[in-house]
Amino acid sequence: MNELESRLLKTGAERLALLGKHAERLMQGYTRDDVPLDGLNDSALRKLLAARVLWRPDEQSGVKLAPKVRELIAEMLADETRRHVNADVAETLELVRSLVHSYREARSRSEHWRQEQQLLRLRQEVDDLNGRFADAIDSLWQRLNSDFGFVSQLSDKIRENDRAQKQIVRLLDGLVLIDFDELIALVGSDGSLRKLLISQLQQRLSHHYTSLREVQRRLIELMARFRKQQARSRLISGMVAFMREHPGFVPGNYAKRSDVPALFNHAAPLNAAAAPALDRALENRVLAELLHKLPTPRHAAQTVESAVAALTPEDNLAAARQQALKQDVERFYLAVLDQPPAEPISALAYLYDSHLEWPDEIWLFQVISEYQGLPRSEQQAFRLHQEESPASSFNDLRLIHDVALAVAV
Amino acid sequence: MIEHGPLLERLLAGEFVCAVSDDNAFRHLANEETRDAIDLYLRPLNRRLASNEEGSVYFLAWRQLNEAAREQLSRQLNDTVNSLLPLLEWLQLVQEALGRDTLAAPGDVLKPAEFSAKCEDNQSLRERLEKLATDSFFGSQSDQLDAQVKQLFKRLKEHGYLLQPHTERQVFVVTGKIDYLIEMVRFIRDEENLPIDGEREEGAQEALL
Numbered sequence: 001m002n003e004l005e006s007r008l009l010k011t012g013a014e015r016l017a018l019l020g021k022h023a024e025r026l027m028q029g030y031t032r033d034d035v036p037l038d039g040l041n042d043s044a045l046r047k048l049l050a051a052r053v054l055w056r057p058d059e060q061s062g063v064k065l066a067p068k069v070r071e072l073i074a075e076m077l078a079d080e081t082r083r084h085v086n087a088d089v090a091e092t093l094e095l096v097r098s099l100v101h102s103y104r105e106a107r108s109r110s111e112h113w114r115q116e117q118q119l120l121r122l123r124q125e126v127d128d129l130n131g132r133f134a135d136a137i138d139s140l141w142q143r144l145n146s147d148f149g150f151v152s153q154l155s156d157k158i159r160e161n162d163r164a165q166k167q168i169v170r171l172l173d174g175l176v177l178i179d180f181d182e183l184i185a186l187v188g189s190d191g192s193l194r195k196l197l198i199s200q201l202q203q204r205l206s207h208h209y210t211s212l213r214e215v216q217r218r219l220i221e222l223m224a225r226f227r228k229q230q231a232r233s234r235l236i237s238g239m240v241a242f243m244r245e246h247p248g249f250v251p252g253n254y255a256k257r258s259d260v261p262a263l264f265n266h267a268a269p270l271n272a273a274a275a276p277a278l279d280r281a282l283e284n285r286v287l288a289e290l291l292h293k294l295p296t297p298r299h300a301a302q303t304v305e306s307a308v309a310a311l312t313p314e315d316n317l318a319a320a321r322q323q324a325l326k327q328d329v330e331r332f333y334l335a336v337l338d339q340p341p342a343e344p345i346s347a348l349a350y351l352y353d354s355h356l357e358w359p360d361e362i363w364l365f366q367v368i369s370e371y372q373g374l375p376r377s378e379q380q381a382f383r384l385h386q387e388e389s390p391a392s393s394f395n396d397l398r399l400i401h402d403v404a405l406a407v408a409v
Numbered sequence: 410m411i412e413h414g415p416l417l418e419r420l421l422a423g424e425f426v427c428a429v430s431d432d433n434a435f436r437h438l439a440n441e442e443t444r445d446a447i448d449l450y451l452r453p454l455n456r457r458l459a460s461n462e463e464g465s466v467y468f469l470a471w472r473q474l475n476e477a478a479r480e481q482l483s484r485q486l487n488d489t490v491n492s493l494l495p496l497l498e499w500l501q502l503v504q505e506a507l508g509r510d511t512l513a514a515p516g517d518v519l520k521p522a523e524f525s526a527k528c529e530d531n532q533s534l535r536e537r538l539e540k541l542a543t544d545s546f547f548g549s550q551s552d553q554l555d556a557q558v559k560q561l562f563k564r565l566k567e568h569g570y571l572l573q574p575h576t577e578r579q580v581f582v583v584t585g586k587i588d589y590l591i592e593m594v595r596f597i598r599d600e601e602n603l604p605i606d607g608e609r610e611e612g613a614q615e616a617l618l
Binding site for chain 2 (some may be wrong): 153233234250263269390
């Protein structure tokens with residue numbers, strides 16, 4: 001390390017330390033007009049001025065933060081209101097050109113140390129250029145993603161969006177300045193220069209270009225949304241004001257026009273009603289389950305008019321058969337009444353004699369249930385004798401084989 | 410068609426379907442084939458699928474405008490005109506009370522409690538709220554601020570402008586029907602040549618896109 005470089009390092013580190021040492025005071029300067037000087041001694045102030053951290057526009061005015069320091073702080077805080085977007089491409093290109101010339105000069109004279117120094121500075125310049133684009137793009141995305149949340153009024157958002165779009169245009173103009181044909185001619189056949197200034201730079205810049213285009217597209221979209229919101233607010237407040245001024249205002253009856261405006265053609269609601277149906281055996285079980293799950297009503301059921309469960313032909317048939325059986329059994333009872341008293345008639349015998357087709361069991365069941373269904377006074381007019389036997393010697397279940405019915409004496 | 414059963418039912422019931430009220434159905438409706446299939450199904454019911462200009466909300470329109478349909482539309486238009494001022498005033502009140510720089514838009518979350526708190530602190534907002542709540546459209550009978558706010562949100566929910574994702578939580582989301590309302594206002598302004606300035610710049614920006 002040579003003497004120059006070590007001095008540079010020492011001074012740089014000393015001056016950087018000033019930033020930390022006076023951090024709070026500098027931040028006060030960032031948020032206000034001037035940097036407050038109370039409690040700051042002369043030598044410290046001189047150091048800050050010498051390091052160009054602070055500057056004084058003229059003797060009368062206060063001490064202010066240097067623009068670069070202000071920018072640094074804005075950058076560190078991602079303070080979008082004050083972050084600058086400036087790629088300074090033209091100046092960088094100037095510098096790159098002169099550095100390349102100086103580098104080639106050093107190479108032709110075989111001054112390796114100088115050659116390396118120039119290459120290092122070139123790399124730094126290219127990195128800086130990249131960094132500036134990356135920073136600018138980052139700042140644009142930040143603003144976009146926050147919907148310009150750092151300003152509260154819609155009109156301010158529209159202005160900020162406009163400003164951001166102009167910045168993009170400037171950045172894109174800057175990118176256009178970089179002419180790779182010129183750079184190719186400039187670097188000639190030098191491998192390390194070619195890598196640095198052509199392949200790497202081209203790749204990065206095309207990446208920046210894509211990002212800028214994307215952010216531009218999104219900003220325009222957002223602007224359209226802002227404008228739409230603004231228009232909506234104005235429309236609504238305009239209409240409210242108008243309707244308050246004209247309380248009797250009635251628009252035309254658009255529904256009576258030959259061509260009804262699409263917006264006003266909103267059809268009447270239609271209720272897709274449904275009722276339980278019993279015409280599918282499979283579903284009957286589901287319905288029965290649902291029925292069982294119904295909570296018992298806490299109050300007396302009210303009669304309501306509602307859809308009646310649909311009856312199937314099968315159900316109708318069963319009801320008709322039931323009715324026929326009942327009538328046959330009633331005829332049997334009448335036959336018993338025609339008999340002399342106390343002369344029982346066997347139900348099964350009657351069934352066979354009358355050539356009726358009912359199964360024995362169903363017939364007997366209906367005869368018994370008819371008897372039990374009679375009012376008590378009428379029941380006393382009949383005597384029902386059940387011919388029964390136990391199911392087995394060990395089971396006292398009684399099996400009815402026949403019943404005999406007679407008029408009671 | 411079976412998969413669209415619930416959607417059809419909602420549409421038939423007169424609901425407006427948007428990305429907020431039913432994201433899934435809304436995405437299905439973006440597909441032209443689905444829309445055609447639904448239209449075909451609705452044909453015997455004399456209805457067809459319609460949307461607002463922006464395409465942000467779908468609803469059912471009459472396919473053939475017979476006398477009965479026109480009668481119903483006339484009544485509906487009358488209701489709409491009568492509810493217009495309270496609805497628009499509500500939009501303005503929300504915007505001002507919550508200190509927003511834009512009108513409530515689909516997807517915005519509104520909390521009655523926040524709204525109440527803001528109106529409570531500000532006499533002028535409080536008076537406007539009172540006047541609005543007792544308007545026949547909102548029909549609040551109460552003189553309590555919270556009850557009035559509750560009634561406002563309840564009515565707006567009934568009319569489909571707000572959605573309450575969880576019945577037990579007092580949080581509402583603005584639906585796409587707001588877009589429909591605003592388009593109606595714009596239509597009336599243009600149709601009746603009302604002296605209302607507003608969106609001169611909108612066209613220019615859209616042309617830019």
